Amino acid sequence: xxxxxxxxxxxxxxxxxxxxxxxxxxxxxxxxxxxxxxxxxxxxxxxxxxxxxxxxxxxxxxxxxxxxxxxxxxxxxxxxxxxxxxxxxxxxxxxxxxxxxxxxxxxxxxxxxxxxxxxxxxxxxxxxxxxxxxxxxxxxxxxxxxxxxxxxxxxxxxxxxxxxxxxxxxxxxxxxxxxxxxxxxxxxxxxxxxxxxxxxxxxxxxxxxxxxxxxxxxxxxxxxxxxxxxxxxxxxxxxxxxxxxxxxxxxxxxxxxxxxxxxxxxxxxxxxxxxxxxxxxxxxxxxxxxxxxxxxxxxxxxxxxxxxxxxxxxxxxxxxxxxxxxxxxxxxxxxxxxxxxxxxxxxxxxxxxxxxxxxxxxxxxxxx
Amino acid sequence: xxxxxxxxxxxxxxxxxxxxxxxxxxxxxxxxxxxxxxxxxxxxxxxxxxxxxxxxxxxxxxxxxxxxxxxxxxxxxxxxxxxxxxxxxxxxxxxxxxxxxxxxxxxxxxxxxxxxxxxxxxxxxxxxxxxxxxxxxxxxxxxxxxxxxxxxxxxxxxxxxxxxxxxxxxxxxxxxxxxxxxxxxxxxxxxxxxxxxxxxxxxxxxxxxxxxxxxxxxxxxxxxxxxxxxxxxxxxxxxxxxxxxxxxxxxxxxxxxxxxxxxxxxxxxxxxxxxxxxxxxxxxxxxxxxxxxxxxxxxxxxxxxxxxxxxxxxxxxxxxxxxxxxxxxxxxxxxxxxxxxxxxxxxxxxxxxxxxxxxxxxxxxxxxxxxxxxxxxxxxxxxxxxxxxxxxxxxxxxxxxxxxxxxxxxxxxxxxxxxxxxxxxxxxxxxxxxxxxxxxxxxxxxxxxxxxxxxx
Numbered sequence: 132x133x134x135x136x137x138x139x140x141x142x143x144x145x146x147x148x149x150x151x152x153x154x155x156x157x158x159x160x161x162x163x164x165x166x167x168x169x170x171x172x173x174x175x176x177x178x179x180x181x182x183x184x185x186x187x188x189x190x191x192x193x194x195x196x197x198x199x200x201x202x203x204x205x206x207x208x209x210x211x212x213x214x215x216x217x218x219x220x221x222x223x224x225x226x227x228x229x230x231x232x233x234x235x236x237x238x239x240x241x242x243x244x245x246x247x248x249x250x251x252x253x254x255x256x257x258x259x260x261x262x263x264x265x266x267x268x269x270x271x272x273x274x275x276x277x278x279x280x281x282x283x284x285x286x287x288x289x290x291x292x293x294x295x296x297x298x299x300x301x302x303x304x305x306x307x308x309x310x311x312x313x314x315x316x317x318x319x320x321x322x323x324x325x326x327x328x329x330x331x332x333x334x335x336x337x338x339x340x341x342x343x344x345x346x347x348x349x350x351x352x353x354x355x356x357x358x359x360x361x362x363x364x365x366x367x368x369x370x371x372x373x374x375x376x377x378x379x380x381x382x383x384x385x386x387x388x389x390x391x392x393x394x395x396x397x398x399x400x401x402x403x404x405x406x407x408x409x410x411x412x413x414x415x416x417x418x419x420x421x422x423x424x425x426x427x428x429x430x431x432x433x434x435x436x437x438x439x440x441x442x443x444x445x446x447x448x449x450x451x452x453x454x455x456x457x458x459x460x461x462x463x464x465x466x467x468x469x470x471x472x473x474x475x476x477x478x479x480x481x482x483x484x485x486x487x488x489x490x491x492x493x494x495x496x497x498x499x
Numbered sequence: 500x501x502x503x504x505x506x507x508x509x510x511x512x513x514x515x516x517x518x519x520x521x522x523x524x525x526x527x528x529x530x531x532x533x534x535x536x537x538x539x540x541x542x543x544x545x546x547x548x549x550x551x552x553x554x555x556x557x558x559x560x561x562x563x564x565x566x567x568x569x570x571x572x573x574x575x576x577x578x579x580x581x582x583x584x585x586x587x588x589x590x591x592x593x594x595x596x597x598x599x600x601x602x603x604x605x606x607x608x609x610x611x612x613x614x615x616x617x618x619x620x621x622x623x624x625x626x627x628x629x630x631x632x633x634x635x636x637x638x639x640x641x642x643x644x645x646x647x648x649x650x651x652x653x654x655x656x657x658x659x660x661x662x663x664x665x666x667x668x669x670x671x672x673x674x675x676x677x678x679x680x681x682x683x684x685x686x687x688x689x690x691x692x693x694x695x696x697x698x699x700x701x702x703x704x705x706x707x708x709x710x711x712x713x714x715x716x717x718x719x720x721x722x723x724x725x726x727x728x729x730x731x732x733x734x735x736x737x738x739x740x741x742x743x744x745x746x747x748x749x750x751x752x753x754x755x756x757x758x759x760x761x762x763x764x765x766x767x768x769x770x771x772x773x774x775x776x777x778x779x780x781x782x783x784x785x786x787x788x789x790x791x792x793x794x795x796x797x798x799x800x801x802x803x804x805x806x807x808x809x810x811x812x813x814x815x816x817x818x819x820x821x822x823x824x825x826x827x828x829x830x831x832x833x834x835x836x837x838x839x840x841x842x843x844x845x846x847x848x849x850x851x852x853x854x855x856x857x858x859x860x861x862x863x864x865x866x867x868x869x870x871x872x873x874x875x876x877x878x879x880x881x882x883x884x885x886x887x888x889x890x891x892x893x894x895x896x897x898x899x900x901x902x903x904x905x906x907x908x909x910x911x912x913x914x915x916x917x918x919x920x921x922x923x924x925x926x927x928x929x930x931x932x933x934x935x936x937x938x939x940x941x942x943x944x945x946x947x948x949x950x951x952x953x954x955x
Contacts, residue, residue: 163705164692166696336696337694337696338693338694339753340753360867364865368862368864369864369865370864370865370866370867371853371854371855371863371864371865371866371867371894371898372855372864372898372901372903373862373864374862375862423692424689424692424918425685425688425689425918426689426915426918426919426920429920430920433920473852473865476850476852477849477850477913477921478921480850481848481849481850481881481882481913481914481915481921482848482850482913482915482920482921484848485689485846485847485848485915485918486689486915486918487689487693488689488690488692488693488694488846489693490753491874491878492873492874492875492878493542493753494544494613494753494875495615495753495754495755495756495757496615496752496753496754496755496843497614497615497616497617497754497757497842497843
């Protein structure tokens with residue numbers, strides 16, 4: 132009874148204070164936010180269409196390959212190369228969701244490592260080919276996937292005749308066919324698994340580690356950091372300890388289409404942030420979630436201002452010469468892009484997770 | 500203090516009281532520690548914290564505590580488990596308590612990343628347990644040596660635990676008396692809505708006033724709970740609120756065994772009668788009967804014990820206030836933040852980018868933190884100045900080993916505190932390899948810019 136007597140006035144005091152504070156804080160009129168609806172939007176409009184698109188592109192790639200093998204010529208090779216680019220671009224929209232069916236499990240690495248590893252190791256690839264080993268039954272993930280296919284379709288020199296000639300070799304054909312099959316198989320497995328995983332993903336609507344929001348968010352940040360570090364920073368020699376640019380480290384070195392892929396990758400980051408899909412569907416995303424939390428509107432403004440700077444810097448990178456050559460020449464446009472991308476990190480990484488209260492690691496925090 | 504005064508005090512402290520509350524404390528604490536050690540092992544944290552580790556962040560003054568070989572880390576935890584079991588069963592009790600205290604403390608002192616106030620509390624409780632005869636009833640030791648059995652103990656042996664728990668709670672409550680916590684309801688305005696999917700209470704968490712209510716209740720709870728627990732008329736209700744409070748925070752936050760530790764430790768506030776009845780119940784149910792001819796009487800507090808405890812509690816009372824000696828906002832600089840029972844007090848996160856160059860004219864490059872740190876290490880380092888400095892020194896040594904002649908390391912660290920826009924924590928142009936850590940105020944920490952708040 133005594134406790135109640137003491138706590139009651141306390142409670143009234145709190146409510147009064149809360150009300151008083153709220154009145155002079157115009158930013159506090161925030162909508163309620165439904166995380167499950169956000170997750171559903173991501174699953175239905177963003178993630179699954181991205182995998183379906185990639186699967187369709189891979190399927191077409193497989194068809195182009197069959198056509199090529201039936202009667203190899205320059206045109207069919209060109210069609211094959213074009214389709215490879217479409218596939219690699221489709222992959223950029225799907226490379227940021229390496230959890231659930233696309234996550235690590237047992238000996239299997241995340242999808243991004245299984246099909247998106249770069250740079251590939253051409254020595255390993257050539258060794259497997261000359262040994263006639265197309266089983267892919269090994270942990271050399273840098274000898275398969277989209278970028279290994281690229282190497283076989285474009286070659287070191289970029290000379291069409293050289294590629295055509297090399298592809299007369301049966302072992303090489305068998306290996307390339309195995310790579311395309313493997314790619315299709317991996318994407319198909321993930322796309323199919325999402326049909327059932329979607330329910331689990333949406334139902335897990337907390338903010339703890341392992342929740343849909345936490346997994347999606349962590350992979351989103353990882354994907355952005357990977358674009359900055361491995362597609363721009365490392366080739367341009369921006370990593371501590373590098374004494375010069377290392378242009379051969381770019382993604383898509385052999386086709387010279389690194390910039391196209393980087394553009395697609397950053398466009399995908401943009402869509403994930405807004406919760407937009409490839410098919411135009413646009414529901415609640417991190418952007419809408421931020422609108423609903425303390426400090427969110429301010430962070431949105433900073434995030435979007437910096438993102439505009441990133442996009443501007445990206446637009447200033449010339450299409451020719453290839454991105455790898457620009458990196459090799461310490462081109463100021465690459466430098467500026469790297470700087471702007473670096474400035475973006477904190478808004479996506481620590482600021483956003485802090486405001487949304489998303490748990491990042493499993494370890495215990497300080498109790499109360 | 501005159502000898503006579505001192506004598507009166509030690510007399511009072513040595514007055515015999517029932518040993519039962521102390522024995523229950525040993526049973527509960529031991530059991531929770533057995534559980535927590537097994538849990539830590541089971542979750543694979545020995546491996547994660549102590550084996551796949553390239554960098555360990557040191558506690559100032561404890562740099563000599565080193566990561567051991569993998570086998571030794573497992574051995575350390577095996578000893579810890581044996582110590583906890585020994586405390587629990589009252590088997591080779593003092594030795595067990597000593598082993599547990601040393602192994603447990605050693606383990607958490609290895610890496611500052613994993614600092615938790617409740618580890619600190621467990622270490623203190625284990626240390627205090629070494630000093631008291633908590634094994635002199637309902638224990639394997641009593642069964643081995645019936646002459647050990649005591650029905651009474653000196654009053655101080657129970658009081659020290661109450662005082663220690665009192666300090667933990669009251670200081671945690673005092674720490675919450677600040678503008679952000681009480682007036683702005685931060686960080687709870689972030690944490691409460693993030694937990695709105697909890698069963699039963701979830702919908703309540705969507706109410707806009709809930710963060711304020713929780714903030715004030717949390718502060719009042721921490722600051723006063725030991726008084727309600729100490730006072731008989733309110734005890735049962737107070738203990739219920741202990742369960743609800745810790746249960747709820749345990750559901751909301753990823754805080755491991757802390758709620759169980761406190762729910763168990765606060766039993767000591769229950770009456771002698773309660774503990775007597777509990778122990779008699781346990782003793783009757785026990786298959787092995789301990790023959791009792793006569794019980795030994797408690798000893799007077801030894802003078803070395805007395806002075807040790809005076810020193811301990813003086814330190815406990817004073818050390819948390821050291822932050823007053825530092826300029827600047829403690830939440831921002833974290834100077835004097837740790838070891839002060841500041842639990843779940845702020846939402847803070849940072850992004851730390853380290854730039855390394857060889858000599859003044861060398862090519863500057865960015866460090867990929869994940870090459871050296873675990874996710875948790877990076878997260879903790881990125882907002883705590885002393886860890887940032889240690890990491891800079893680690894990088895200096897690393898790049899020297901890899902052929903740089905004169906590595907210079909600077910860090911661009913943006914930190915957000917309680918949902919405010921992030922700002923620079925340390926001088927981004929300063930070569931951190933030229934700075935050494937010390938007790939002195941860290942002048943290289945940039946002041947917390949309050950004006951950023953006003954823009955909100």
